[in-house]
Amino acid sequence: MTNKQNGSYVAVSAGMLLAGHISVRAKKIVEEADIVLSLMPHPIAENWLASISNKHISLQSYYGEGKHRKQSYDEMIQRILDEVKQGKNVCGVFYGHAGVFAWVPHESVRLARGEGYSAYMEPGISAEACLYSDLGIDPGSFGIHSYEASQFLFYGHQPNVTSYLLLWQVALAGETTARTFKTSRRNLEIFVEYLLQWYPKEHKIILYEAAFLPLDKVRKDELNLEDLPMAKLNLHTTMVVPPAKKMSINKELVEKLGLDELLMNDKQQQV
Ligand SMILES: C[S@@+](CC[C@H](N)C(=O)[O-])C[C@H]1O[C@@H](n2cnc3c(N)ncnc32)[C@H](O)[C@@H]1O
Structure with missing residues (x-):
């Protein structure tokens, strides 16, 4: 039976640099979670998570050469939701920013919320x-x-x-x-x-x-x-x-705004 009062989920961002980019808040969530499910780029990162979490499990095993990535992602999300539905405080850890070019963290938060659980994402260094x-x-x-x-x-x-x-x-x-x-x-x-x-x-x-x-x-x-x-x-x-062309001023609009073109050129140099 699901326990909507107790189950919760946070998708945490670990940053890029091993152990060095994670925020103070995010690290505390990892340390205090009932279970930590991670998708990290390297076994060393998994070892680090195991050293600060009571129960760490890697989601990497859901990937496989020849296996469709959508199936891997669906299975990872299902695993996260199954743990939440057991009433646990679940933490998903994803490298970089969990919400940048990453489907599993967004979708797992969305689905957990849709089922009435508390769920959100902690930002990080992408x-x-x-x-x-x-x-x-x-x-x-x-x-x-x-x-x-x-x-x-x-x-x-x-x-x-x-x-x-x-x-x-x-x-x-x-x-x-x-x-x-x-x-x-x-x-x-x-x-x-x-x-x-x-x-x-x-x-x-x-x-x-x-x-x-x-x-x-x-x-x-x-x-x-x-x-x-x-x-x-x-x-x-x-x-x-990198850019292949210089920016050019929209003269019509600059005139309309009453701006001085030389001033705009200066501004362009400064940014
Ligand atoms: C699935 S996305 C995950 C991005 C990650 N969530 C982030 O916040 O940066 C994977 C892509 O992110 C970029 N990426 C991941 N690690 C990187 C690194 N160490 N240096 C530069 N780009 C990286 C690459 O374009 C890579 O193909």
């Missing part, structure tokens, strides 16, 4: 937050937009070439089976062909990987867009496409 520090990019300078790489391709999203473009899960770009953890060279060539509509082939892109262990070297490899299909891509690689 790969994007680390990228701003490591690459020295301020999203306020030129703007920034983010897409999952395959979605960008499949749905024909169009980039704004005056701002930064982040492409997540580039190692899976164009992968259609959802049963494997890598894409093909051909898919990457099609991905590049698509981007060449807006960017020159020598446009410099950055392959970014934030540190997971304190001594890890941050990856910030710069290469020509055309060379992407030959590059080493990991599941945790994010592709950064």
Whole structure:
């Protein structure tokens, strides 16, 4: 029988850096939970969770090469809900920000709430937050937009070439089976062909990987867009496409607002 009074769920964000990015609040939730179900990128992170939690279980075992990822996700969510329905205070731990490019945390919170349980998400430090520090990019300078790489391709999203473009899960770009953890060279060539509509082939892109262990070297490899299909891509690689064009002032609107164009140029330099 379900115990709606007692069951609860928090999807906690662990941040990127092992044990170092988790918030004080989030760590306390992990320590006090009846059960901790995690989806972390590395066994070392699981060991750390086991050291601060009474009962830690990894959800990684629900993945499998050849198994459809949707099925893995459904099983993970079901496991979380089953524990909540037993009246436990359940904590899900997800690396980075639990709500950034991650379906299981959002869906598990939504379903638990839908069944009348207390459920929410604790925010955290995502790969994007680390990228701003490591690459020295301020999203306020030129703007920034983010897409999952395959979605960008499949749905024909169009980039704004005056701002930064982040492409997540580039190692899976164009992968259609959802049963494997890598894409093909051909898919990457099609991905590049698509981007060449807006960017020159020598446009410099950055392959970014934030540190997971304190001594890890941050990856910030710069290469020509055309060379992407030959590059080493990991599941945790994010592709950064810097602006290809300078921003231009909307003169009509600036005039309408009574703003001075020179002042606007100055402002653009400052951000
Ligand atoms: C399923 S999403 C999870 C993102 C995570 N929730 C976050 O807050 O960053 C996986 C994608 O996040 C990005 N990512 C994950 N770890 C990363 C790292 N260490 N450095 C850079 N990007 C990373 C990559 O684009 C990767 O394909």
